[in-house]
Amino acid sequence: MSAPAGAEPSGFLWAAGPVAEMQRAHFFQIVGWMAVVVVPLFLALPVILWRYRAGAGDTYRPEWQFNRLAEWAIWGIPILVVAVLGVTLWRYTHALDPYAPLGPDPLEVQLVLTQDDFVFLYPGQDVALVDRLLIPAGRGLRLRMTSDSVMQSVIIPRLGGQVYAMAGMVTELNLQADAPGLYQGRNTQYSGRGFPGHVFTAEAVAPDSFDARLAELTEGAPALDPGAYDRLLSFGDHGPRAYAGLAPDFFERVVEKYAGPLHAMEKASE
Amino acid sequence: MNWLGILEWHDIVFLRAWQHPSSSELVAAGAGGIVVLGALAALLLITAKHWWRPLWRDWLTSLDHKKIGIMYIVLATVMLARGIIEANVMRLQQLLAVDAPGYLSHEHFAQLFSTHGTIMIFFVAMPLLTGIINFVMPLQIGARDVSFPLLNAVSLALTAAGAALLMVSLVIGKFSTGGWSGYPSFTEKPFSPGAGVDYWIWALTPASIGSTLTGLNFAVTIYKQRAPGMDLFRMPLFCWVSLCTSILMIFAMAPLTLATLMLALDRYAGFHFFTNAAGGDVMNYANLFWLFGHPEVYILILPAFGIWSEVFSTFSGKTLYGYTSLVYATMAIAVLSFTVWLHHFFTMGQSADVNAAFGMATMLIGVPTGVKVYDWLLTMVFGRIRFRVPMLYANYFLLTFVLGGVTGVLLANPGVDFSVHNSLFLVAHFHNMLIPGTLFAMFAGFHFWFPKAMGFRLHEGLGQLAFWLLAPGFLLAFFPLYALGLMGGMRRMAVWSDPSFTPWLAAAMLGAMLILAGLCVLALQLVVSIRQREALAVPVGDPWDGRSLEWAGPAPPFEWNFPVPPEVRSRDAFNDMKRDGRAHSAPERYHDIVMPKNSAVAPLLGLGAAICGFAVTWHIWWLTIASLLGLMAVTVARSFVTNVEKTIPADEVERMHRAWLDRASATPAIPRRLEATTDNRGKAEVPGT
Numbered sequence: 001m002s003a004p005a006g007a008e009p010s011g012f013l014w015a016a017g018p019v020a021e022m023q024r025a026h027f028f029q030i031v032g033w034m035a036v037v038v039v040p041l042f043l044a045l046p047v048i049l050w051r052y053r054a055g056a057g058d059t060y061r062p063e064w065q066f067n068r069l070a071e072w073a074i075w076g077i078p079i080l081v082v083a084v085l086g087v088t089l090w091r092y093t094h095a096l097d098p099y100a101p102l103g104p105d106p107l108e109v110q111l112v113l114t115q116d117d118f119v120f121l122y123p124g125q126d127v128a129l130v131d132r133l134l135i136p137a138g139r140g141l142r143l144r145m146t147s148d149s150v151m152q153s154v155i156i157p158r159l160g161g162q163v164y165a166m167a168g169m170v171t172e173l174n175l176q177a178d179a180p181g182l183y184q185g186r187n188t189q190y191s192g193r194g195f196p197g198h199v200f201t202a203e204a205v206a207p208d209s210f211d212a213r214l215a216e217l218t219e220g221a222p223a224l225d226p227g228a229y230d231r232l233l234s235f236g237d238h239g240p241r242a243y244a245g246l247a248p249d250f251f252e253r254v255v256e257k258y259a260g261p262l263h264a265m266e267k268a269s270e
Numbered sequence: 271m272n273w274l275g276i277l278e279w280h281d282i283v284f285l286r287a288w289q290h291p292s293s294s295e296l297v298a299a300g301a302g303g304i305v306v307l308g309a310l311a312a313l314l315l316i317t318a319k320h321w322w323r324p325l326w327r328d329w330l331t332s333l334d335h336k337k338i339g340i341m342y343i344v345l346a347t348v349m350l351a352r353g354i355i356e357a358n359v360m361r362l363q364q365l366l367a368v369d370a371p372g373y374l375s376h377e378h379f380a381q382l383f384s385t386h387g388t389i390m391i392f393f394v395a396m397p398l399l400t401g402i403i404n405f406v407m408p409l410q411i412g413a414r415d416v417s418f419p420l421l422n423a424v425s426l427a428l429t430a431a432g433a434a435l436l437m438v439s440l441v442i443g444k445f446s447t448g449g450w451s452g453y454p455s456f457t458e459k460p461f462s463p464g465a466g467v468d469y470w471i472w473a474l475t476p477a478s479i480g481s482t483l484t485g486l487n488f489a490v491t492i493y494k495q496r497a498p499g500m501d502l503f504r505m506p507l508f509c510w511v512s513l514c515t516s517i518l519m520i521f522a523m524a525p526l527t528l529a530t531l532m533l534a535l536d537r538y539a540g541f542h543f544f545t546n547a548a549g550g551d552v553m554n555y556a557n558l559f560w561l562f563g564h565p566e567v568y569i570l571i572l573p574a575f576g577i578w579s580e581v582f583s584t585f586s587g588k589t590l591y592g593y594t595s596l597v598y599a600t601m602a603i604a605v606l607s608f609t610v611w612l613h614h615f616f617t618m619g620q621s622a623d624v625n626a627a628f629g630m631a632t633m634l635i636g637v638p639t640g641v642k643v644y645d646w647l648l649t650m651v652f653g654r655i656r657f658r659v660p661m662l663y664a665n666y667f668l669l670t671f672v673l674g675g676v677t678g679v680l681l682a683n684p685g686v687d688f689s690v691h692n693s694l695f696l697v698a699h700f701h702n703m704l705i706p707g708t709l710f711a712m713f714a715g716f717h718f719w720f721p722k723a724m725g726f727r728l729h730e731g732l733g734q735l736a737f738w739l740l741a742p743g744f745l746l747a748f749f750p751l752y753a754l755g756l757m758g759g760m761r762r763m764a765v766w767s768d769p770s771f772t773p774w775l776a777a778a779m780l781g782a783m784l785i786l787a788g789l790c791v792l793a794l795q796l797v798v799s800i801r802q803r804e805a806l807a808v809p810v811g812d813p814w815d816g817r818s819l820e821w822a823g824p825a826p827p828f829e830w831n832f833p834v835p836p837e838v839r840s841r842d843a844f845n846d847m848k849r850d851g852r853a854h855s856a857p858e859r860y861h862d863i864v865m866p867k868n869s870a871v872a873p874l875l876g877l878g879a880a881i882c883g884f885a886v887t888w889h890i891w892w893l894t895i896a897s898l899l900g901l902m903a904v905t906v907a908r909s910f911v912t913n914v915e916k917t918i919p920a921d922e923v924e925r926m927h928r929a930w931l932d933r934a935s936a937t938p939a940i941p942r943r944l945e946a947t948t949d950n951r952g953k954a955e956v957p958g959t
Binding site: 009010011012013020022023026027030031034037038041042044045048049052053054055058059060061062063064065066067070071073074075077078079082085086089090092093094095096097098099100115147149150151153155157160161162163164166167168169171172184186188189190191192193194195196197199257258 | 376377380447448449453454455456461546547552553586587588589590591592593595615617618619621622625626629630633634636637640641643644645647648650651652653654655656657665668669672673675676679680682683684685686688689690691692693755756757758760761762763764765766767768770942943
C-alpha cells in the first residue's frame, strides 16, 4: 500500500484547506439547526412516558386527537428549520461547487484512474506522477479527471472532495491545501480486489519549491509512452512512480478511447 | 455441447475449499455446509413428521392472504439469520484486518457485502413488510381476502425463487462483488466475468416483478374491498401506509426490473447500455437504479410508520393524535420520494443548481417525517402507556430515528455529502434508519400481531430480553461507524491501514454480536412460546385491547375472516364496537361464503423461475428453454381451469362463528394490568360497560 501510515485522522473534520474547512462549518451549522427539532423530543419523551404511564393516574383522555396550537408547532417549526437550512444549502452548494475554481490561477492537473492506480498528468510540465499528487500549498488545484476503467470516486478528505471519475467523461474537482504537508487521498467507489489499497498521497509544498520538487521527483524518469501506459493498465497496484515525457493530448486520448463517435458528434455540434 | 453450460466441478464450494484450503475458502465451505445441512434437516424433519401433505395442502398451495403473509415472514426470517451472520463475519474481518490481512480474501469480503445488502433489502425487509401487510391489511379493512389471491401467491413464489437462487450461490459458484446496487461498469463482463453478477441479476429480477404484482394487488384491494362504511378516512393508518407503499411499489419496482434486464442484455447479448465504450453510459444505470432505489427507501419505512402508529395508539389506550396530519404526511412523503433520487449521486459532476434543487427536495421530506414523530409523541399524551414489547421498540425508535434524521439532513446537503459519500458515515446513516426504523418495526409488529395469527401470545419476558440486547446492540454496532466515517473510513473496505480505527471497530463488533444474541433470544422466545401455547392462548382474539377490525374476530382468524362484512361507523372501528356493545355479536343472517380454491400454480411458477434463474446464470440453455416452456405451460393451463372457487355453506359459517361467540361470552374480560399474564385469553375489559 502506498499510503503513509495514518497516524493522524484523515477526515474532513481535520480540515487542511478551504474546501474541507467550509464543509466542516456547514456540517456543524446543520447539526445546530437540527437540534431545534430533535432536542424537544429528547426532553419531552421521558416526561411523557413517566407522567402518562399506566397506573400513574394522570388525566386520561382517550379521544384527544387534535390541538390547533400543537398542530401549528409541529408543522411550523420543521418548515421554518427546513426553510433556513434550504437557504444555507443553496449558498453552500454553490460555494462548494467542485467545478468552481479556487483563486485566479489554479494549477492544472489531469487525472487518469486505472483500476488500481492514480495517474496524475502535469500537461504544463510534461510529466506524470503515479499514486502521488504534488501541489503548491496556498494555490488552487484544478483536477480534471477521467477513468480508464470502472467508475471511481476521488477524495482527499482533509482537503475536500469527492467527485466520480468515469470512462469517456471528464469531471472536475477544485481543491487547495493551506499549508505544506502530506494528505492521503483515495478512491471511495469499490473497484475490485485492490480497492482498499487504492490510495495516493497528496504532497503540498511551498509554492516556490514546487518546480524544484517536481523536477526532483521526475528526474531521469522514463516517458509515459504507450508501452509504459499499458503496463500501468495491467492488474495490480504499481506504487508511486514518475514519468517524464508525455504526449500532449494524452488525457484527451484516454477520454476519446471510450467516448467514441457519439462524443465526436457532440463536440462537432458545440 | 456442454450440458452443464459454464458450470464446472470446481465451482462447488466444497471442492474449492479442498483444492485451496485457505481460511477464506473454509469459511465459504462452512456457509455452504450450513445451507446443505439445513436443507437436508428440513427435508428429513418434514418426511419424518409426515408433514408433506399438510405443507402442500395447507400452506404452499393456499391462496389465503393470512397464510401467504406468514410464509413471507418465514422466508424473511431464514434470510435474516443469514444476513446477520454475514454481518458478524464481516465485522470480524474488519476488526482483524487493521494493518493485517484478516481471515477473508478481498473477493470473499466483497461477495459478503453484496449478498448482505441484497438479502437485507430484497429478501428480509421486503418480505417482512409484504408479509405483515398481507396478513393485517385485509383484516383491517374488513375484507375476506386480497383482490387477486392467486397473484398474491405468485408474488410470494417469485420472491422465494430469488431467495433460493441466493442460497444456491453459497454452494455453487461465487456471488457478485458489485454491492447491492450493482453499479456498472464494474458489473459489466470485462470487469466481472464470472457468474456472480448473473446470480445477482436473476435473484433480483423475479423478486422485483413479485413486488410490482404485490403493489398492484394491495392497491386494488384497498380501493375495492373495503367493508361497508370504511371510508378512506376511516381506515387505520396502517392501511394508509399500505396504500402508499403499494403505489410506490407499482411505480418504483419497474425501473429496477428494467435496469437489471438491461444489464443482463449487456452481459449476455453484447449490448452497450451501461458499458464504458460504444455509447454505453453508467450514469443511465445510476439514474434508473435510484429512480427505484429512493422510493424503495420509503417502501421500507412507510409500513414501519404504520406499525408504529398502531402500536403507539393501542398501547397508550388512546386514539391516534393528528390522524389527518399523519395521512397527509404519509402521502407527502410518498410523492416526494420520487423527486429526490439524484441525492444518491451528488458526486457525479452535475451543476450546483441541480444538486441544490435535489438537496432541498430531500430536506423537504424531513418536514412530514418530523410531523409524524411529534404526532406519535402526542398520541401518548393523555394516554395510559403500557410498556409491552412493541412499545419498547416504538419508544426506542423515536429516540434513534431522529438521530438518523439529523444525519440524513446532513447527507442531503451536497457540500457535506461530498465529504462523507461512500463512507461509513453513510453506512451508519442507512442502518440507523433501517434497523430502528424498519427492522424493529417489523419485530414490534411481529409481537403485536403474532397472537392474532397463531392464537397465542409470545413470551413477554424473553421478548423484553431480546429488546434489551438489540437496543444497545444497534447503538454499539453503528454509532462507531459515524465516527469512523468522519475519520475518513470508507465503506466496503476488506482491510484497513489506520490503527486508530481499532477501538471503534471493536465496539462495532460487540454491537453486532449483541444483535446476533438478540436474534437468538427471539428464536428461543418462539420455541418457548410454542411449548407454552396453551397457557399463552388468546382464542377470543383481542389480547391488546385493539382498536381496528383485525381484532374483532378469533385468533387465529377464520379462513373467511368475517362471517358477514363488518359495518364500520367510525375510525377505530372495533374500539367503538366494544364501547357500543356491538363486538362479539352474531349477524342477523349467515350467508354462503365463496372463497378461492387452493392452486398449485404459484409453487410451480416459483420452482420454474428458480430453475430458469439458475440455468441462465450458468448458461445452461436447454434447461433455460425447458423451464421457460414449463412456466408458459403452467400459465396457459391455469387459464383453462374454470372451477377456481369453493363455497362454504352458511350453516358451516354459522356453526363456527357461534362456537367462537359462545367461547367469547364464557371468557372473562380482563383489565389491562393483567394483559401480560396468562389470565389474558383475548378478551379485553371495556371500562364503563
